[in-house]
Amino acid sequence: MEKRSVLPNNKLMKTQHLSENSELKAYIPDTVAESKSNLSAYLTRYRTVYVKPNNGTGGRGVIRVRIAKDGAYEYHLGLKRHAFRTFDGLYRSLGKITSKRTHLVQKGIPLLKIKGRPFDVRVMIQKSPEGKWEHTGTIARIAHPKRVVTNYHSGGTPIELETLLACFMPAKEIPAYVQNLNELGTRIAEHLYTGYPFVTAVGVDIGLDQDHKPWIIEVNTRPDPYIFKNLKDKRVFQKIIRYIGYNRLPKTADAAEPEGVKAP
Ligand SMILES: Nc1ncnc2c1ncn2[C@@H]1O[C@H](COP(=O)(O)OP(=O)(O)O)[C@@H](O)[C@H]1O
Ligand SMILES: [Mg+2]
Incomplete structure (x- = not known):
């Protein structure tokens, strides 16, 4: 029986834990803890990066930083863009935000766009009543026109993924493509669970790049x-709620997650 300790629930730890799985690692954008030198190195390497609070949710505090075509250093936070002539100028402003709490730096994924607005995918994976990790829902989210995040709670627009994919690939390729994303989500949940054994639902944000490659x-x-x-299919939400309700029920002694390590 593997050891089931609980890892700290923050973005850097979850990213590191997923990277330990060599198959999943291929889907994870390069990520490091934020510092002035890490940001500088990532900007030189990737030109566009995301700087995010290690403990954030809902797109709050998520910053896109990039070197623009004209060589300017700019960052976009909330509804505002700030431009600077030099990296030091950028960091005099940005460092005031990142020094308040831990942030990470991540390679920016050039997300597919619809009418100029980037979108990404939310895949829901839940513990089923049979105790298996099961894919229960998939939906796409289009960013608010003035923002660099797609989150529903930051003005993102939810939409059927298949509707968007029809703009990028032949109709006959869509079902297998979506199934592949859903299976990736399931593998992520199965691996995440080994570090976070009390989790019963996992929502994966998947970005699709210009080559349609998925990124976690x-x-x-x-x-x-x-x-x-x-x-449109109301059964999806109903099942998600049903599984959440089931996972809230106290389990029998047999099925319960113990405080310590489970007996083999
Ligand atoms: N590396 C990235 N490349 C492209 N877009 C990103 C990247 N990181 C974040 N985003 C955008 O910002 C959103 C919020 O980032 P996320 O890491 O999911 O933080 P939160 O916990 O606030 O949801 C994502 O859904 C995506 O739209
Ligand atoms: Mg998110």
Whole structure:
């Protein structure tokens, strides 16, 4: 029986834990703790990066930083863009924000866009009543026109993923493509669980780049179910709520997650 300790629930720890799985590592954008030198190195390497609070949710405090075509250093936070001539100028401003709490720096994924607005995908994976990790829902989110985050709670627009994909690939390729994302989500939940054994729902944010390659942007261990109310198929939301209810029930001694290490 593997040891089931609980890891700290923050973005850097979850990213590190997922990276320990060599198969999943290929889908994780390079990520490091934020510092002036790490930011400088990542900007030189990737030109566009995301700087995010290690403990954030809902897109709050998420900053896109980039070197623009004209060589200016700019960052976009909330509804505002700030431009500087030099990296030191940028960091005099940005460092005031990042020094208040721990942040990370992540390679920026050039997300697919619809009418100029980036979108990404939320995949919901839950423990089923049979105790298996099961994919229960998938939905896409289009960023608010003035923002660099797609979050529903930051003005993102939820929409059927298949509707968006129809703009980028032949209709006959869509079902297998979506199934592949859902299976990736399930593998993520199965691996995450080995470090976070009390989790019963995982909401994976998956970004799709210009080559349609999926990237794991973030994994949520307390995902919001309500975004799935926006799907045409009402059974999806009903099942998600049913599984949440089931997982809240006290389990029998046999099935319960113990405080310490479970007997083999
Ligand atoms: N590396 C990245 N590349 C492209 N977009 C990103 C990246 N990181 C975050 N984003 C955008 O910002 C949103 C919020 O980031 P996320 O890491 O999910 O933080 P939160 O916990 O606040 O949701 C993502 O859903 C995505 O739209
Ligand atoms: Mg997110």
